[in-house]
Amino acid sequence: MMNTSTINRPQINAKIVHFGKLLKSVISEEFDANVEQMDDPEDFKRYLDQQSLLTLPDIILIEVDDNKNCFDQIREIKKNPLLQGLIIVLLGIKEDKNWRRQALDLKVNDYYTYPFPLEDFCERLNFLVKFKLIKPKLMELAQQVEVEYQTPFAKRAFDVVASGIALLLLFPLFIVVAILVRLESKGPVIYKSKRVGAGYRIFDFYKFRSMRSDADKMLDSIADLNQYANESDKKNSKAAFVKFKDDPRITKLGAFLRKTSIDELPQLINVFIGDMSLVGNRPLPLYEAEQLTTNEWSTRFLGPAGLTGLWQISKRGKKDMSETERKELDNYYADNYSILLDLKIILKTIPALIQKEEV
Structure with a gap:
């Protein structure tokens, strides 16, 4: 008999990397997705350095709490031409306006404070992935619709x-x-x-x-x-x-x-x-x-x-x-x-x- 909790588990059609400790169990237990967990800054940096066009993840989830390197990590990702197209979403446990301001300055894709609605979160991640795929074709889309x-x-x-x-x-x-x-x-x-x-x-x-x-x-x-x-x-x-x-x-x-x-x-x-x-x-x-x-x-x-x-x-x-x-x-x-x-x-x-x- 199939487990109902598995059936109701939200689907994310993307390859995800999660960095952090505080929400590690939440991410691994709640998401039926290809999530790779990391909590060591050196391992995380090494992982990103080893990526190629064929192995790149779609989304990077980075925890802000207890992560003094958070915004430096984002800057390093933004500097790397290969990684600039990655979707970056920050996760926090406590609300901090200063962190949000820094996140906006660095133009991350989103920022969520736990606990958050799981379905809403998954829907947002799926949208970001889909929009990433169609954004380069925005002008092409405009031409197609304009004909109509x-x-x-x-x-x-x-x-x-x-x-x-x-x-x-x-x-x-x-x-x-x-x-x-x-x-x-x-x-x-x-x-x-x-x-x-x-x-x-x-x-x-x-x-x-x-x-x-x-x-x-x-x-x-x-x-x-x-x-x-x-x-x-x-x-x-x-x-x-x-x-x-x-x-x-x-x-x-x-x-x-x-x-x-x-x-x-x-x-x-x-x-x-x-x-x-x-x-x-x-x-x-x-x-x-x-x-x-x-x-x-x-x-x-x-x-x-x-x-x-x-x-x-x-x-x-x-x-x-x-x-x-x-x-x-x-x-x-x-x-x-x-x-x-x-x-x-x-x-x-x-x-x-x-x-x-x-x-």
């Missing part, structure tokens, strides 16, 4: 005419805002970032800069402010979207630009050149798009990326806008967008521009 999605002619014509007229009328405002942004703080006037739009196509996304020039470097220190971080009831589960309440990186002028949505106006350039549409699903940063690759949520990328959309007119800036609600709104628009729906959204956008909360 084409902006309707009427929608594209409306976008070109409307965005062109808007850019001409708003040009004086652009000049004034550019001067004010430059006077308040050093750095570029226009903030440019990579975004993922329709068909997973990656493009440069434009906004008036509303944050300090070192905003990206402060992400790790304000991670606790992410309003989506605590939505899931699973400890250590990842939020797909990132949005901060009372973001300390925003400048005084930036707060005004955001509250009035003036910071979004340079995206009219994206609309005019065809990266986006006036109405659609908001294009996502790469780190958010990476987590929306399942069949359930990838639907949003089969519709146009937009300057405004259902999310903006329904619950923008409100505390009760959950991650699930936002995904569902995106999926609904991708399945049902039309000229009539676009006109309704545009008419409702102006009242929604003034946000009630600093998010």
Whole structure:
């Protein structure tokens, strides 16, 4: 008779190396996977030095507690060209913000504090392995999906005419805002970032800069402010979207630009050149798009990326806008967008521009 505990044991389709002592028994007993256990730093280093392309593990689990060499080990792995593609996940027993900050600085793939939901942990590891395999083909994937999605002619014509007229009328405002942004703080006037739009196509996304020039470097220190971080009831589960309440990186002028949505106006350039549409699903940063690759949520990328959309007119800036609600709104628009729906959204956008909360 088959043991039910074996049947229910989570499956990880990967070769794993675990370094550490405190969770050694947990890893060996709970995971039905090819896990190689090590607890001696010299043995661990020797093991990594002896690897070849044919013998490399997929995932390295490294314990942080009682491991003074933890972050040095990660640096050594990152330095080795052969090992740079390995998935590194840190495991801890006690919560330590300093350790998490160092982990983020070193760009490890994840950090879990025990006890954690086993199924959630295994699902995350399997996702990391799968994404590692598809990431080099991201541009190829974008080309394949883009063939299936084409902006309707009427929608594209409306976008070109409307965005062109808007850019001409708003040009004086652009000049004034550019001067004010430059006077308040050093750095570029226009903030440019990579975004993922329709068909997973990656493009440069434009906004008036509303944050300090070192905003990206402060992400790790304000991670606790992410309003989506605590939505899931699973400890250590990842939020797909990132949005901060009372973001300390925003400048005084930036707060005004955001509250009035003036910071979004340079995206009219994206609309005019065809990266986006006036109405659609908001294009996502790469780190958010990476987590929306399942069949359930990838639907949003089969519709146009937009300057405004259902999310903006329904619950923008409100505390009760959950991650699930936002995904569902995106999926609904991708399945049902039309000229009539676009006109309704545009008419409702102006009242929604003034946000009630600093998010």
